[in-house]
Amino acid sequence: MLVSxxxxxxxxxxxxxxxxxxxxxxxxxxxxxxxLMLLLAGLALTITLAVTIGxxxxxxxxxxxxxxxxxxxxxxxxxxxxHDQIVWLIxxxxxxxxxxxxxxxxxxxxxxxxxxxxxxxxxxILGISAGASIGAVLVILFGLQVFGLYSLSVAAFLGALAxxxxxxxxAQHQGRLTPVRLILVGVAASYVFSAITSFLIFRAxxxxxxxxxxxxxxxxxxxxxxxxxxxxxxxxIVGTAILVLRARxxxxxxxxxxxxxxxxxxxxxxxxELMALSALLTGVMVAVAGAIGFVGLIMPHAVxxxxxxxxxxxxxxxxxxxxIFLIWVDVLARTVxxxxxxxxxxxxxxxxxxxxxxxxxRRGQAFGGSGR
Numbered sequence: 408m409l410v411s412x413x414x415x416x417x418x419x420x421x422x423x424x425x426x427x428x429x430x431x432x433x434x435x436x437x438x439x440x441x442x443l444m445l446l447l448a449g450l451a452l453t454i455t456l457a458v459t460i461g462x463x464x465x466x467x468x469x470x471x472x473x474x475x476x477x478x479x480x481x482x483x484x485x486x487x488x489x490h491d492q493i494v495w496l497i498x499x500x501x502x503x504x505x506x507x508x509x510x511x512x513x514x515x516x517x518x519x520x521x522x523x524x525x526x527x528x529x530x531x532i533l534g535i536s537a538g539a540s541i542g543a544v545l546v547i548l549f550g551l552q553v554f555g556l557y558s559l560s561v562a563a564f565l566g567a568l569a570x571x572x573x574x575x576x577x578a579q580h581q582g583r584l585t586p587v588r589l590i591l592v593g594v595a596a597s598y599v600f601s602a603i604t605s606f607l608i609f610r611a612x613x614x615x616x617x618x619x620x621x622x623x624x625x626x627x628x629x630x631x632x633x634x635x636x637x638x639x640x641x642x643x644i645v646g647t648a649i650l651v652l653r654a655r656x657x658x659x660x661x662x663x664x665x666x667x668x669x670x671x672x673x674x675x676x677x678x679x680e681l682m683a684l685s686a687l688l689t690g691v692m693v694a695v696a697g698a699i700g701f702v703g704l705i706m707p708h709a710v711x712x713x714x715x716x717x718x719x720x721x722x723x724x725x726x727x728x729x730x731i732f733l734i735w736v737d738v739l740a741r742t743v744x745x746x747x748x749x750x751x752x753x754x755x756x757x758x759x760x761x762x763x764x765x766x767x768x769r770r771g772q773a774f775g776g777s778g779r
Contacts (some may be wrong), residue, residue, distance in 0.1 A: 442713075446727035450506070452729050457738050459500045462623035462745065463493055470494055471522030504631040504639070508696045509733025511643040513710075513725040515688045516703025518650055521657040521718065522681040523586040529704035530689045533682070534591040537600030538570020539693040540624055541565040544604050547620050548611045556643055560635070560694040567690030570600060575682065586676045625750030628737055639691050644686045647726055653677075661716070662689075699751045701759030702733060708766055721735050 412440070458470050472484050473494045483491070515530040522528070530536070542562035545551055549584055552558045578592040604624075612615050650657070656677055659667040667674050692699075706729045707721060712719040736758070740749045 435720075439714070439724075443723060446724065446731070450727055450731055454502055454506065457505075457734050458494055458498045460738055461493070461498060461744065463490070465490055465494060474499065475672040479627060500633050500636060501613040501628050501631040501737065504628045504636055504696065505733045505737040506730035507626065507640050508692050508699065509532070509634065509690055509706075509729040509731070509736075510647070511639065511692045511729075512699065512702040513706035513729025514643070514647050514650060514722060515685050515692075517707040517710075517718065517721055517725050518657070518681050518685050519703065520707055521661050522678055522685065523590055524661060525590060526585065526708070527704065528590070528698070529686065530692075531597070531698060531700065531703070532590060533574050533686065533689075534570045534596035534600055535567045535574075535686050535689045536693050536698040537597045537604065538573075539567035539690060540604045540698060541600055541607070542566025542569075543697070544607045544620050546605060547623065548613075548616050561595050563694040564690045567686070567693055570596060571683075571686035571690070575686075577681075583675050584682070586678075589678075589682070622750055623697045625752035626697040626752055626755075627740070627762055628696050629741075629747070629748060635695050639695055642690060642691045646684055649684060650681075651719070651722050653680075654722060657681075658716075661718075679756055696751075699733070699755060701731060701752075701755040701763075705759045705762050705766075706732065709762070714753065758777065 431748045455467050459465050459467050469486050474492055519528040542565050546559045546562045574593050576594050578589045656672050659672045710721050710725045714724050736754045739754050740751050
């Protein structure tokens with residue numbers, strides 16, 4: 408099949424249209440590897456500093472000694488039992504959960520923007536977050552503790568799953584899934600689910616429960632425990648690996664329907680796969696941390712400013728950048744108005760809103776402007 412000149416011109420700036428020479432490919436690979444190593448070092452430093460910061464400051468060396476004593480069952484050193492509990496039971500699980508959620512939101516944001524070919528897409532555009540909110544609100548307001556300690560997380564995930572099924576079913580037309588229809592159905596479903604949540608909150612009579620719901624809706628990792636880390640970590644690692652393996656197909660999808668078909672990508676089936684995977688990842692994250700906005704929207708754009716549009720580079724870099732970003736957001740959330748805490752969504756909105764407006768002015772053409 409021949410590619411028309413119009414398709415070639417349209418995809419001239421896409422990562423699939425410019426085959427690289429072996430030398431250039433190796434150079435880019437080396438730069439990417441160096442960047443990933445620097446980001447990994449930055450993540451390790453961020454985790455260390457985040458654990459040390461709090462009402463009770465702890466020396467970074469002591470932090471790693473405490474971690475080592477638990478990982479390798481060594482004898483306790485010269486630190487108090489209180490420091491041990493603060494590091495191992497409170498701060499470290501919280502910091503690691505923030506890293507996992509930040510990484511997952513950034514990856515899903517990248518996948519969603521490729522799925523719908525829209526720069527303002529984020530993990531919550533499909534109404535999944537709003538569906539999860541209904542499940543969480545039912546548990547918080549009406550005490551539906553069917554699954555004991557994990558009732559909130561399970562209810563939120565089931566709500567997210569139900570929302571995905573509804574949106575997925577309604578968005579299809581004659582067996583096909585188009586970006587525009589997907590966005591429209593997702594937005595409409597979000598409004599309906601949000602209205603249900605608002606009605607449930609309005610009918611609540613306990614002020615404390617209402618505050619708990621509003622706090623959860625804005626996102627938090629304050630309830631982090633080691634037992635909460637396993638499932639989201641495994642799901643996000645596996646999901647990210649799948650997306651990295653399909654990075655070339657994502658590049659083709661972003662380049663355009665005709666280009667993707669020419670390159671052998673079944674766009675309808677691939678969109679469904681991306682949507683299902685994104686829904687699963689989003690549901691798991693919302694279930695353990697609530698709805699944290701702007702991370703999945705701004706992280707992919709921030710990464711593309713430095714590594715370009717090729718998803719083979721964007722995805723792994725987004726994982727580390729998203730993790731580092733949300734860790735520092737959580738540090739601010741628990742220190743800015745201490746001893747009170749801010750919901751994570753408040754800080755991500757303060758940071759993400761101005762950044763997105765700046766990006767809108769800088770890359771006007773990519774967002775529908777004239778580019779002049």
